[in-house]
Amino acid sequence: MVTADEIAGIAVFAELSEADRERISRAAADITLAAGEYAAYEGGERALFGLLEGKIEAVKHVEGIGRVVGVRAPGDIFGEVPVTLGTTFPVGFRAAEPSRVMRLDPDDYYAVVAAAPDVGREIGQLASHRISGLRGLQGISFEPSVPRAFVVGERWDAACAELRHFLQRNQVAFKWLRPGTDDLTDQWDGPVPAPEDCPVLRVVDGKTVVRPQLRRVAELLGLSTEPEAAEYDTVIVGAGPAGLAAAVYGASEGLRTIVIEREAPGGQAGASSRIENYLGFPSGVSGDELASRALQQARRLGAEILVTRAIMRIDAATRQVHLDGGDVLRARTIILACGVTWRRLDIEGGEALAGKGVAYGAARSEAPASHGFDVQIVGAGNSAGQAALYFASHARSVTILCRSAGPERTMSQYLLDQLAARTNIEVLTHSEVVRVEGEGKLEAIVVRNSQTGDETTLESGGLFILIGADAETGWLPPEIARDRRGFILTGAELTGTDRWELERDPYLLETSVPGIFACGDVRFSPVKRVAAAVGEGSMAVQFVHGHLARPAAARVG
């Protein structure tokens, strides 16, 4: 318990009467922090803290990188900005060494300032000082973020696009320099890379690599690519919303949890420019923002997350998991959260221009590059509608190409209304792309009207294809039952069939192999939504506990 004498050591409370300090002492939480532990997270709920012992640093995350922007010593307070303005914490506060802090929740804080208005005035002044001036929050917002890497490459180089997406989805701040621009000559220290070497990556204060493999990039940037242990309570395949949710719950509930992701965290959500219907984000949230928050949360809670590693094989009898490169992990349980893969469109010239203007999905990072161009979107579902709206703020025009008579039956009404209100969005019905054209990059597309047979050539600065997705589960062992399209059968789909051999019924998300679970889009279910994937990922962990608690769930290996 924080004593009244200790409270007198906090400068703003020094002049309070003994009775007032006693009142604070009865309300304040006494918190001990190990070095590196946070007293308050950026974005966390407001509260006022006083530092009793140790040292606290203020940490601001910009583009995924935490930067120390201030320090508090014993006797200082923090949290004055959120309590004064009634907002969440604009920066986080982390112990730089073992520390002890007192925390006053908002109601207790307001009770103190009601009794001692001078304290309220002083805290208000401190808050104003923290916000204004070059050394305050205002100053921080003017400072450009410091990149961790430079990338040199052309917009239309597919390898460069892949590298940029990878960095973005792994929350690595980087600066993209394009050949032939002033930016490159000003910021690239040394001879300009030859076109045949691009894309080139330079890690700030580190190595330069030409045409790097993503695994190498991950290693250079310190992203985990190697498992730390040989056995885990649960191995999660895929770091989309379902896998990240499972990781958050698994790690927070004390399971040794590893997520293995073959590309970068985020899954399909990372390719979505705006998700409008995810609970708790009234004005929508981009897929990469959602994924980036989930990733931070999973890591903070202790989940191990490997990127650029694919699971190639699972041995159903031993539950051994084989990674590419030959590593084998022992898994007490496995959660399959490997989602679905974009359905490809068979168009003449499409493969040659993939990544050079022809893209599957519509990542937010693509939009600025479409600035001032005419772009087309193939598809009539919600993903296509969302992408069109997002791209319309950058592109000169956006044309939605639908094979059907229109998107009315396949797109939500709120999207149809918003599309109708945008003057630079047009919908072409009964239209199919038959050919794409361009030398080294997409320049035009040829569209055929299926009713008249007429073909029209449209100038194109980007063709984004969003026509649904398929489960790619051919790599799973035959013991894991799937439907004819590859979606994994779980729970009730197996009960009473010859694919389930135990006396007990399978858990809701359990596959035909006890202890192996499936969640999210890869599971046989009509619901393909972020919220469903997140819900199922968290539920899967509950079933993992259930399985581990059974006597038959002997240790493997």
Ligand SMILES: Cc1cc2nc3c(=O)[nH]c(=O)nc-3n(C[C@H](O)[C@H](O)[C@H](O)COP(=O)(O)OP(=O)(O)OC[C@H]3O[C@@H](n4cnc5c(N)ncnc54)[C@H](O)[C@@H]3O)c2cc1C
């Ligand atoms: C453009 C777009 C817009 C969307 N908009 C919305 C929306 O507004 N609202 C909504 O609710 N839903 C939306 N969705 C759907 C939503 O994104 C999906 O339902 C959700 O992402 C499914 O999550 P998941 O984790 O099951 O799978 P995924 O997101 O597909 O993630 C699976 C992950 O597993 C990895 N993986 C696969 N196989 C392996 C392997 N063998 N080894 C290692 N890793 C592997 C993949 O690389 C991937 O990262 C949208 C989807 C798209 C593409």
